[in-house]
Amino acid sequence: MPHAGSLAPKERAYLQDALQMENLCIAKCGVYADQCQDQAMKSLLSDVARSKRYHANQLKRLIGQPADAAPGRQYQ
Amino acid sequence: MANREKFAPQRNRLSDRDMLLDLLATEKYMSHLYDHAIMEASTEAVRDTFVALQQDEHTTAQMLFDFMQRQGWYTTGANRQKFGRRLQGGQRLSGGPQPPASGAWQPRADSRYAAASGTRRLGQNLGGDGRPGRQPAWADQGQRGRSDNRQGWDY
Numbered sequence: 044m045p046h047a048g049s050l051a052p053k054e055r056a057y058l059q060d061a062l063q064m065e066n067l068c069i070a071k072c073g074v075y076a077d078q079c080q081d082q083a084m085k086s087l088l089s090d091v092a093r094s095k096r097y098h099a100n101q102l103k104r105l106i107g108q109p110a111d112a113a114p115g116r117q118y119q
Numbered sequence: 120m121a122n123r124e125k126f127a128p129q130r131n132r133l134s135d136r137d138m139l140l141d142l143l144a145t146e147k148y149m150s151h152l153y154d155h156a157i158m159e160a161s162t163e164a165v166r167d168t169f170v171a172l173q174q175d176e177h178t179t180a181q182m183l184f185d186f187m188q189r190q191g192w193y194t195t196g197a198n199r200q201k202f203g204r205r206l207q208g209g210q211r212l213s214g215g216p217q218p219p220a221s222g223a224w225q226p227r228a229d230s231r232y233a234a235a236s237g238t239r240r241l242g243q244n245l246g247g248d249g250r251p252g253r254q255p256a257w258a259d260q261g262q263r264g265r266s267d268n269r270q271g272w273d274y
Contacts, residue, residue: 057156075138
């Protein structure tokens with residue numbers, strides 16, 4: 044596992060950008076799942092959110108932040 | 120009525136279709152982001168992670184697309200016949216102008232424009248010898264000389 048110091052500045056910028064977008068997507072999935080009426084769509088959104096949370100944790104691991112163990116909704 | 124709520128939501132709410140469209144657009148953006156990131160990555164581990172994440176984005180986008188297509192919310196050319204009636208039956212899936220009542224695309228305006236733009240002499244060099252497409256338009260320009268050539272581009 045690479046430690047935080049070994050990242051190129053560009054890589055770090057891309058990782059942080061991606062993490063921000065993944066977090067935005069998690070937030071959107073949560074809001075949309077609350078608003079939508081369709082049960083099938085709710086489960087689809089929760090699937091998407093789960094995958095996004097996994098992505099965010101992987102990105103955080105590369106950046107060097109501690110990953111979130113508890114799968115909860117997170118903003119930023 | 121439940122169906123109506125899907126398409127005409129309360130004020131300041133997105134319809135279900137708009138939510139999925141937004142997520143799909145986000146996926147598209149993130150796929151581009153990961154594509155750039157893969158190209159810029161210099162560490163092996165980082166690049167492998169980006170490749171894996173982009174693959175996941177593709178899978179997620181496919182899931183969203185499949186769901187929307189099952190609902191008839193996303194019509195491509197291939198299945199427009201199947202869902203066309205449903206979409207034109209008075210349901211507005213999202214904002215924007217309604218399609219014309221006839222539903223059919225009218226090519227006449229564009230053809231009239233092409234016919235009226237004759238002053239530019241578009242395509243005049245294409246069928247000169249009566250065998251259109253036989254030679255490229257610039258094939259004989261070397262022999263015709265510069266002045267003749269310039270006349271052909273008289274705007």
